[in-house]
Amino acid sequence: MTRTVRSxxxxxxxxxxxxxxxxxxxxGARASAGIDVPxxxxxxxxxxxxxxxLLSEDHSAPVxxxxxxxxxxxxxxxxxxxxxxxxFEHMMFEGSQNVASGEHRRLVQSIGGSFNGTTxxxxxxxxxxxxxxxxxxxxxxxxxRMATLLERLTQERLDAEREIVKNERRxxxxxxxxGVADEVTTAALFPGTYPYSWPVIGSMTDLSAASLExxxxxxxxxxxxxxxxxxxxxxxxxxxxxxxxxxxFGAIPRGPAIVRPRLADLTLPAEKxxxxxxxxxxxxxITFSWPSVxxxxxxxxxxxxxxxxxxxxxxxxxxxxxxxxxxxxSNVFAFNNAFEDGGFFHVTVTPRPNxxxxxxxxxxxxxxxxxxxxxxARAEVQRVKNYDLVDAVTGLQFSxxxxxxxxxxxxxxxxxxxxxxxxxxxxxxxxxxxQRVARRYLTRGRVVLSMVPAGKLDQVSKPSLPYxxxxxxxxxxxxxxxxxxxxxxx
Amino acid sequence: xxxxxxxxxxxxxxxxxxxxxxxxxxxAQTPLDRSHRPVAPPAAPFRLPxxxxxxxxxxISVAVIQNHQIPVVSVRTVIDAGGLNDPDGKAGxxxxxxxxxxxxxTTRNADQLAEAFADLGNPVTPQGFTTITRNLDRSIExxxxxxxxxxxxxxxxxxxxxxxxxxxxxxxxxPGFLADHVFNSVVFGASHPFARTPSEQSVGGITRExxxxxxxxxxxxxxxxxxxxGDVTPDVAAQKLERVLGAWPAGGRKASFxxxxxxxxxxxxxxxxxxxxxxxSTVVVGTVGPGRDTPDFYALDAxxxxxxxxxxxxxxxxxxxKHAFTYGANSQLVWRRPPQPGTLRSSSDIVxxxxxxxxxxxxxxxxxxxxxxxxxxAELSFAKDNRTAGLPLRFETVSQMAQAVSDLIQNGxxxxxxxxxxxxxxxxxxxxxxxxxxxxxxxxxAAIVVVGDRKVVEPGLRAxxxxxxxxxxxxGNPVES
Numbered sequence: 001m002t003r004t005v006r007s008x009x010x011x012x013x014x015x016x017x018x019x020x021x022x023x024x025x026x027x028g029a030r031a032s033a034g035i036d037v038p039x040x041x042x043x044x045x046x047x048x049x050x051x052x053x054l055l056s057e058d059h060s061a062p063v064x065x066x067x068x069x070x071x072x073x074x075x076x077x078x079x080x081x082x083x084x085x086x087x088f089e090h091m092m093f094e095g096s097q098n099v100a101s102g103e104h105r106r107l108v109q110s111i112g113g114s115f116n117g118t119t120x121x122x123x124x125x126x127x128x129x130x131x132x133x134x135x136x137x138x139x140x141x142x143x144x145r146m147a148t149l150l151e152r153l154t155q156e157r158l159d160a161e162r163e164i165v166k167n168e169r170r171x172x173x174x175x176x177x178x179g180v181a182d183e184v185t186t187a188a189l190f191p192g193t194y195p196y197s198w199p200v201i202g203s204m205t206d207l208s209a210a211s212l213e214x215x216x217x218x219x220x221x222x223x224x225x226x227x228x229x230x231x232x233x234x235x236x237x238x239x240x241x242x243x244x245x246x247x248x249f250g251a252i253p254r255g256p257a258i259v260r261p262r263l264a265d266l267t268l269p270a271e272k273x274x275x276x277x278x279x280x281x282x283x284x285x286i287t288f289s290w291p292s293v294x295x296x297x298x299x300x301x302x303x304x305x306x307x308x309x310x311x312x313x314x315x316x317x318x319x320x321x322x323x324x325x326x327x328x329x330s331n332v333f334a335f336n337n338a339f340e341d342g343g344f345f346h347v348t349v350t351p352r353p354n355x356x357x358x359x360x361x362x363x364x365x366x367x368x369x370x371x372x373x374x375x376x377a378r379a380e381v382q383r384v385k386n387y388d389l390v391d392a393v394t395g396l397q398f399s400x401x402x403x404x405x406x407x408x409x410x411x412x413x414x415x416x417x418x419x420x421x422x423x424x425x426x427x428x429x430x431x432x433x434x435q436r437v438a439r440r441y442l443t444r445g446r447v448v449l450s451m452v453p454a455g456k457l458d459q460v461s462k463p464s465l466p467y468x469x470x471x472x473x474x475x476x477x478x479x480x481x482x483x484x485x486x487x488x489x490x
Numbered sequence: 491x492x493x494x495x496x497x498x499x500x501x502x503x504x505x506x507x508x509x510x511x512x513x514x515x516x517x518a519q520t521p522l523d524r525s526h527r528p529v530a531p532p533a534a535p536f537r538l539p540x541x542x543x544x545x546x547x548x549x550i551s552v553a554v555i556q557n558h559q560i561p562v563v564s565v566r567t568v569i570d571a572g573g574l575n576d577p578d579g580k581a582g583x584x585x586x587x588x589x590x591x592x593x594x595x596t597t598r599n600a601d602q603l604a605e606a607f608a609d610l611g612n613p614v615t616p617q618g619f620t621t622i623t624r625n626l627d628r629s630i631e632x633x634x635x636x637x638x639x640x641x642x643x644x645x646x647x648x649x650x651x652x653x654x655x656x657x658x659x660x661x662x663x664x665p666g667f668l669a670d671h672v673f674n675s676v677v678f679g680a681s682h683p684f685a686r687t688p689s690e691q692s693v694g695g696i697t698r699e700x701x702x703x704x705x706x707x708x709x710x711x712x713x714x715x716x717x718x719x720g721d722v723t724p725d726v727a728a729q730k731l732e733r734v735l736g737a738w739p740a741g742g743r744k745a746s747f748x749x750x751x752x753x754x755x756x757x758x759x760x761x762x763x764x765x766x767x768x769x770x771s772t773v774v775v776g777t778v779g780p781g782r783d784t785p786d787f788y789a790l791d792a793x794x795x796x797x798x799x800x801x802x803x804x805x806x807x808x809x810x811x812k813h814a815f816t817y818g819a820n821s822q823l824v825w826r827r828p829p830q831p832g833t834l835r836s837s838s839d840i841v842x843x844x845x846x847x848x849x850x851x852x853x854x855x856x857x858x859x860x861x862x863x864x865x866x867x868a869e870l871s872f873a874k875d876n877r878t879a880g881l882p883l884r885f886e887t888v889s890q891m892a893q894a895v896s897d898l899i900q901n902g903x904x905x906x907x908x909x910x911x912x913x914x915x916x917x918x919x920x921x922x923x924x925x926x927x928x929x930x931x932x933x934x935x936a937a938i939v940v941v942g943d944r945k946v947v948e949p950g951l952r953a954x955x956x957x958x959x960x961x962x963x964x965x966g967n968p969v970e971s
Binding site: 060061062063097098101102105106107109110111112113114129130131132133134136137139140143144147148160163164166167168170171174175177247248251279280281282283313314315323324327330331350351352353383386387389390393394397398399 | 530532604605613664772811876
């Protein structure tokens with residue numbers, strides 16, 4: 001095996017040492033400039049059929065991780081035919097020409113490995129971590145389904161897996177108190193034709209309506225090598241791994257070119273007030289959502305920092321007032337939910353018993369107003385950056401995390417090491433940037449969602465204002481799903 | 491691409507070209523036949539990295555694993571001050587003490603602690619931390635301050651109690667929490683410590699004096715063990731810890747793990763908790779198991795792997811893959827520190843209308859693992875290979891190593907456990923697995939807890955004649971005959 005590639009751990013070590021120096025100095029006035037960003041060794045190349053390969057060698061543990069990213073998510077679906085990308089995540093474990101139904105999971109588990117797949121609005125990934133002597137097995141499994149999945153795709157298998165996906169919906173959404181909150185929020189934030197307006201897991205109706213031909217067309221379009229990126233990290237030999245990829249993936253034919261329209265950012269002209277009731281809930285909750293921007297917009301770094309300035313720890317502004325000073329809430333989170341293109345800034349508050357949602361709304365409004373009007377302290381932005389930096393370093397310890405970082409950077413930014421530029425840009429955010437994005441995005445055009453136990457409409461925030469009751473009136477089984485990653489055991 | 495990457499790329503490319511000729515014969519010359527699973531070269535033998543022990547002057551034992559690949563250190567504290575030590579009527583006290591440790595010390599208020607964490611760039615909790623080596627001294631100092639000198643401010647206690655009560659209400663919205671609580675209540679008995687869940691009443695009655703007394707009794711060196719993994723030597727780790735934690739005064743009480751015996755196992759019963767409008771039934775099937783020190787540990791571990799420990803196991807293959815009753819079904823062995831008993835249990839969320847059909851399959855799998863469906867050679871290999879070949883994945887990072895060693899210490903298991911684990915698993919036969927299931931998994935004395943929509947599921951459950959159906963409240967008490 002070659003040892004000429006600098007190990008990922010060595011690169012991280014260098015970064016940690018640099019950071020150590022910065023950490024000692026930063027309690028003074030030192031700015032973030034000059035902090036290096038950790039790098040990992042990486043080889044990138046493209047196979048003749050268009051598949052991108054990213055290889056990173058590190059021999060510190062006898063483990064190898066492989067991830068395949070297909071640049072397809074619920075964004076690529078059409079209204080009335082939602083849930084396909086996630087349904088495919090399931091079908092990809094249901095057998096291909098040479099791997100029987102259920103064999104993928106049993107085989108990976110029998111070699112002591114772990115596997116899964118996840119689907120988001122923008123992409124789908126399939127991954128395995130295995131003892132490194134079993135790397136070829138993982139490559140064989142991934143290549144067989146890319147090359148031959150349609151050979152085994154039957155109506156019967158589709159029907160069976162569709163029922164399991166419906167069970168996943170029931171578990172994650174329909175049987176959870178207020179489980180439809182995310183769906184009703186995005187449906188209110190975005191027009192029905194905008195691809196981020198529907199849930200990743202799809203609706204029960206759409207899942208039932210999918211025909212075998214619909215599903216096959218979707219596969220032919222999106223699950224071809226030219227829409228795939230494979231990243232492998234860990235105890236590998238780069239030269240041999242390259243040969244394995246050529247051997248197993250090289251002959252898979254290129255698919256059609258994919259049209260990838262970019263979505264425009266959206267705004268809401270006015271506030272929308274929604275109410276959701278649930279008979280299984282014992283206490284209310286409230287969320288606030290503003291249309292914002294996605295990961296390609298420069299402002300997303302400052303929006304991330306804004307979320308942390310509001311709720312990162314107990315001294316953060318919104319958490320300090322709501323949880324500690326006024327004690328209206330037991331918890332609060334703020335973050336920018338950024339997709340590949342669009343996004344929304346989200347605040348969710350878990351009230352204390354007997355706290356009024358109206359009082360909580362007043363606090364949220366006043367804290368947001370204060371961010372917009374008076375300058376932020378340098379220190380409150382710097383602490384956010386400190387956490388970001390240590391997260392970036394320690395987050396690269398796992399071989400799978402390194403593979404995922406590389407694939408994400410390649411698929412979304414054509415730069416497998418984009419986490420470095422990401423980190424540099426987030427470290428460059430200033431207090432003025434944070435204030436600017438608060439002013440620009442946290443405007444009157446937002447969605448306020450009050451969630452209350454069934455019949456407790458007096459608990460709605462500002463009940464005298466007009467609102468729309470979005471409670472699903474039909475059986476819970478027709479209710480909706482979340483907008484974020486549909487993870488778990490495929 | 492950045493300069494660094496380009497340089498790495500050139501070096502790698504050179505290596506690839508140099509090696510290409512040698513590797514070609516193995517890979518590229520035979521035609522690709524996808525129908526055959528690749529043959530893997532043998533794996534390197536795995537041994538848990540060496541655990542070295544040190545003892546501080548006040549008796550605190552420290553387990554250290556050196557790993558110098560990156561300048562990161564993970565520290566975990568294991569403190570024998572859990573729910574077993576909650577006084578009668580004060581369920582939730584131990585959890586409240588743990589939660590209050592970062593609410594301020596005698597010299598730093600809570601905001602000052604938070605500022606200190608933000609300076610480091612990583613939180614330090616009383617349960618441990620992972621930090622870059624340069625920040626180890628500072629992190630240990632904060633850890634020690636929180637563990638040894640909590641201030642327990644009254645205002646923070648009032649707030650924490652109110653938040654605890656709010657969280658308890660929300661937990662009871664969750665079918666999984668309700669099923670676990672009912673299960674523990676009916677299997678161990680409602681008054682058993684394992685069935686004791688904090689209530690609004692028990693938390694409401696806790697005072698600052700209770701916290702101070704609990705801390706004084708149990709947060710003492712004889713109840714503390716530490717695990718350190720990463721870029722530090724055992725001697726240096728011990729010195730650094732001695733400097734802070736060596737001052738921890740002796741006293742207090744020594745933790746005991748004796749618990750009352752569980753109630754006698756009842757004939758199999760279905761305990762039904764009504765949760766209207768639930769599209770799925772949350773089901774737990776289980777029984778009391780042996781202590782962690784049982785010689786049957788390895789056979790149970792392998793048996794559970796075949797029965798339901800993984801998604802490729804029998805239970806999930808049946809309930810999910812074959813019948814699509816659920817998104818997933820699995821089984822778990824729950825271990826506690828001896829002499830406390832463990833638990834054998836399996837759980838799943840079943841589409842409401844299929845609750846009865848799923849239980850028929852479930853009980854059939856239970857009888858199957860006890861011998862009605864003998865362990866096939868492929869299943870035995872599956873279990874053995876999974877348990878042994880997967881060990882390197884469990885020890886990839888310093889945080890994982892620290893957690894694994896803490897888990898051993900928490901359960902009273904020697905830290906060299908993994909050195910012989912593979913050998914013990916490898917020596918098992920199919921009969922050993924069947925015998926373990928037969929000994930501990932009695933389908934005639936199991937508790938079946940169903941949290942679901944009563945009007946949908948009850949008629950079917952009664953029509954099964956599988957076991958009597960008892961409708962219960964949230965604490966497992968019958969609400970009608």
